[in-house]
Amino acid sequence: MKRIAFALLALAFVAASLSAQAPVVPELKGKTVEITIWTHEDVNRTAIEKRYIDEFTKANPGVKVNYVTYPSGKIKDIVTAGFAAGNGPDIFNLEIFDAYPFLAEGFVAPVDLKASGYKSYKDIEAKYVSGMLAPVVEGGKVYGLPLELTNWALFINRKMFRAAGLDPEKDWPKTWEEVRSVSEKIAKRDGQILLRRGFDFRYPYYLTSVVPMVEQLGGELVSKDGKKVAVGDAAWLKVFEYFRDFGPNGRNLGSPTYTAARKAFDLDKDEIAMSLSGLYQIPRLKAANPAFYDSKEWMVVPFPQWKDAKKVVPNNYYGHYYMVSSQEPKLQQQASWALVSYMLSHGEEYLEQVGIVQPTKALMESAAFKAMPYSDVFAKDLAKAHIVYYGASSTKIDALLKEAFESVMLSGVEPAKALEKLRKSMAEALADE
Amino acid sequence: MRKPSIPKRPLELAFFVLARLVVAGAAALILVPLAFMLSASFMPASDIVSIPYRWIPDGLRWKNYLQALAGNDGSWLYARNVLNSLVVAGAVAATTVAISASVGYGFAKFRFRGRNLAFMAVMATMMIPFETVMVPLYLVVVRLGFQDSYLGLILPFMASAFGVFLMRQYLLGFPDDIVDAARIDGCSEWRIFRSIVLPSIGPASATLAVLAFRQQWDNLLWPLLVVQREEMKTIPAYIVKFAAEKSADEGAMMAVAVIASLPVFILFITLSKYFLGGSAVFAAGKE
C-alpha cells in the first residue's frame, strides 16, 4: 500500500515536472506574491517570455506576474518616474548606460543565489564569457543577469553593390574611407534630395557606434583615470569632419532625418545598401522580408576601421541586464530572481527566436550559435570589442554627443567649437556625479 | 440686415473677390496635410515618399488598416485603446464642466473673503507647464493608488483653470435680478444653482466640454507615465508605441493616424456648432 502510494506520488511528480519544467521555489510555497516586469517591446521575445512565465506560475501557483512592455524610446523615462515615485517594477531591463544610474544609486538588489540556483557569485561569473558581467559586478556581488549583449556589424545588400558596378565580395568597405567612397558610387539623388543611400549611420547611438571611431584613431571619451574628457583632439576632429563631410552640408550621403537605415535595408526597395545592426536584425529581416532573406542577397561584414587606425576597435557592445528592485520585500526579490533565472535558462531559444545573445560560454560555443548565419562575424568583432561607456551620467553624455555631432553635421558648427563645448559640458556632467 | 450679395463699388468688389480667394486658398492649404494622411494611408510605404507624390493610390491597400488595428504583435488592442480615449476624454469633459460651473458661479456671484486671492491662484495654474509638475503630480496619484486605472487618467484633469475662467466670465453676464428674485421667493442657494443657473449655461458648457475633450484626446505624456497595461493605454500612447516599433511602415502608420482621428472628426462634424461656438462665451462676459 505504502509502496503504491509512493509510486503514484513519484509518477505524479514526474508528470508535473514534464508539463511545467519550471523549478518549484520552496520559499514561495503557500505564499502569494505579485511581481511586475517592465521591459521594452520586442514582439518575438514577448511571445517566448510569456510562455516561460506561464510555466513558472504553474509550478509556483502563488506567484502572479504582470508583464508590461514599453516602447524602447520611452521605457527609460517610465522606469525613472516609477522609481522616483516609489512605484517601480520588481524586474526591469534597460540599456546598461541607462540602467547603471539605478545600480549606482542603490535601487538594484544583488542576485539572490539560492532563488536563482547558483552556489556563489563566482559561480555566476564563471558561467559567462569573461568581462560580460563587468558593469553589474560590485563588491564581489552580481547585480544583474544579461538578457542580451549586442555588437553591431555592417549589413550589405549585394544586389545594390552589383548594380553600382561593384563586386560585393571584393569591394565591401573595410575602412571608413571606403564606406564613403562606396556610398558615393551607390548614392542617387534628385538635386539635393537623396533617393538612394549607400551607407547611413544608426542615429542617435553615438556612445555605441561613434565613440569606437574616435578610439580607433587613439582618442578617448574619458581618460583612464577619469580626470580628462574627450581626449585626443586630432581623433575627435577627424570624426567630426567625417560627419560634416558625410552630411547634407558636405557630400550629402545621409542624414538623421531620412528613414532609419536598418528599416529601409530590410525592405530592400533600392533605398539603402549598407546599415549597422546586431545579430538580432537577422530574424527581424527574415520576418519583415522573407523573400530578401531567402535570396541570400545580403551579407554581414565586420565594423569598419579607419585606414590609418591606431588600434582595432569594433563597434562597442552594449547590454541589457535583467535587474531586480531592492525596494521590494525579500520574498518578492526571491520570486523575481527565480523567474529571471528560469527565463534566462532558455538561451538557445532566445537566440533562435529573437536573435539575441546571452553571452554564456555554453551558448557562444553551441551549435545553435554557430548555425546562425554570420554569427562568426559578430563573434570575431565581439572578441576584440569593449563595452559601451556607462556611468552615473552616461545618458547625459550620450545626449551631449548627439548634440555635438549633429551641430557639426547639420547646423554648420565648426568641429573645434563643437569639441570645446562637448568637453566643457561633459566635464560638468561628470562633476555632478 | 441683408447686404446686396455682390457689391458694386470697385474697391468693395475687389475685396469681395479677394476675400473669397484668400479664404479658399488658406482652407485648401490647411487641408492638404489631412488629405495627404488619408491618401497615404492606402499606400505601401515606398509610394509615400515617391517623387513626385501621386495623390491617388494604386488601389486601396486595406492591409494598412488591418495592420493598424491588429498592431504589430497581432493583439488587436487598438479598438480598446480608442475606447479608453473616448471614456477618459468624455469623463474629463463632464467633470470639467461640472466643477468649473460650480467654481465659476461661486466666483462670479458671491462676495467672500479671499475670493480675489483664490481666483488669482486658480488663474495662475494656467501658466504651469505640465512638464514642470509632472513628477510631483505622479507622486500624488501613486500615493492615492490610482496608477494604471481610469481614475489615474481622469483625476488630475477633472477641472481646469481655463474652465473656471470661462464659466465665471459667462456667469458675470447672468442677470443678478433673476438670482435675487429666486432668493426672495425662498429658493435655496443650491436650488438656484441647479435649476436656474445650470440650465442657462448650455453654450458655455458645450464649448468647454469640447475643449476639455480635445485636450485629453491629445494627452500623451501623462498616460505614458500612469498606465502600464496595454489594454489601459490611450490612442496617443498606442501611436507612439506603434511608430517606435522597428517594423512599422509609414502606410500603416498613416492608417493608425486616420483611425485615431475618425472619432474626433465625427464629433467635430456633428457638433461643429459647439466647436465653432468657441468664444460666444467670451463676449458674453461683463461689458
Add this chain to the structure above:
Amino acid sequence: MKRASGMEGKRARWGWVFVAPGLLFFSLFSWYPIVNAFVTSFTNRKLISLKAPKFVGLQNYVRVLSSEDFWNSARATAVFAVGAFVPLLLLSLLFAALIVSLRGWKRPAQMALYSPAVLSSVVAALIWLVVFDPRGLANQGLNALFGTPGVDRRWLADATMAQVSTIVVYVWKYVGYFTILFVTGMGKIPDAVNEAALIDGAGPFRRFFSITLPLIRPTTVLVSVMILIQCMKTFSTQYLFVQSGAPTGPIEVMTLAIYNTAMRDLAIGRASAMSMLLFAVMLLLSWLQLRASRGGEDAL
C-alpha cells in the same frame, strides 16, 4: 447695493460651498505640485536617489542662470513664442475679418480652418514628419511652386529650418482655432455700425482699422494672452521632432529642457529651478500684456 450683514455672511458661506470642491482639486493637483517643485528647487534632490536631499539655497538658480544651455533654451522659447505668436495673431485676425465678410460659405470655411485643431498633436507630428522628409511633400510643393527642382530645404535637418518647421506645424494646427475666436468677437459688432460706415464711404481697410479693431480689443487682448501662454508651454512637437532626428539645440525649448534635466539628467532640483523661472516669466508676461492694454481690464 443694500444687503443685511447677516445675509452677507450666509451668502459668503455659500460662495465657499460652490468654490470649495474645485479648490480642493486645484490644491491637490496644481498647487501642491507647484509648491513641491518650489521647495525642491532649493535642494540638490536627484530624481532617483535613496539619500535625503540637502538644502542648497540658491545654488540651483545660480547654476541655471549662468549656464549656456539655459540661455539657449530661453532663446529657443522666445524665438518660438514670437515666431508663432505673430503669424498666429495676424493670420487669425485676417482670416476672421475675411470670413465675417463672407455670406454663404462661412460655416464650411470655418470648419476647414479649424479642422487641424481637432487632431491630436501626435497625429499631427506623424503627418508632418512624413511631409518634411527630404523626399516628402514640403520639398516637392515648394520646388514645384518656385520651379527649383531637387532643392532640399532641410526642414528638420537645418538649425534654422527646424525652428521654422515647428512654427509651421503649430500655426497650421491652431490658426483656425484662434480665427474662430475672432470671428465670434467680430460677430458681436452691431451690423448698424458697419453699415453706417459703409454709407459714409469708408472702404474695407478703413472699416477694419477704425471700427472692427478697436471694438474687438477685449477679444484681441484675451486671445493674444492665450496664444502667448500656449506658445510658451509648447512641448510635443519639439519632443517628437528631436526624437526623429532633428538637431536638439535649436528647438530645445524651456519645457523640453526641463523635461530633459529632470528625466535624463535626473537633476530634479535644477529642473524645478528652471520650472520656477519659466513660471515667473509667464506670469510676468501675461500680467504685462494685460496691463499694457486698457482693454485688459474688461477681459479679466
